[in-house]
Amino acid sequence: MSTSRSSNSLINNSYDNSHLFMSRKNYNSEFEYIKCKCDLVAPCQEAWREGTLDSGRRFFGCSQFKDPSKRCNFFVWADPPYPERTREVIQYLKQKLRAKNEELERAMAELSFMEKKMLVLNEECVSLRCKNAEAEAVGKSYAEAGAMLQKENKSYSRKKLLVIVVIAWIIFSLFK
Ligand SMILES: [Zn+2]
16 A cells, blocks of 8 residues: 555656656556546546557546546556657558548448439339339220220121121012
8 A cells, every 4th residue: 555655646746747657567556546636546548539649558647637627637658658660650550540441431422322322213113113013904904995895896797797697588588
């Protein structure tokens, strides 16, 4: 407990020296005892803010940092600063990731455009199917009317033939 207290007093004395960082050993053993000037446990976080050179570098900060009226601006790094080469690699990877994200966004926009187009085409297809079914129904009724007409025509021809035969028989009987 005495070591944690001494560690706290060390950190509290240098709370605004952001270039300071805690050694790995201290980070592991003293984590729960690090408090900010507000006498609250300072949680260990990772730096992922846009523009930071040391992405993922851990630090201890005031837990009330979101509230400007309460925060004490306590800040101390948990990890040492990254070597120059590591920073370069991180920047390169971030750029690559950004380009990939942009590519993905473009692809998503294209996909959404295609989906909308597909919906319109589907609606058109449904309406065309409806029209096709209507046309088929009309065609069927025409075919039925045609068949009925043909039937009537046949029976009319038969009647006409019968009348001719009867007239011919009457004429034949008169001149016999
Ligand atoms: Zn604080």
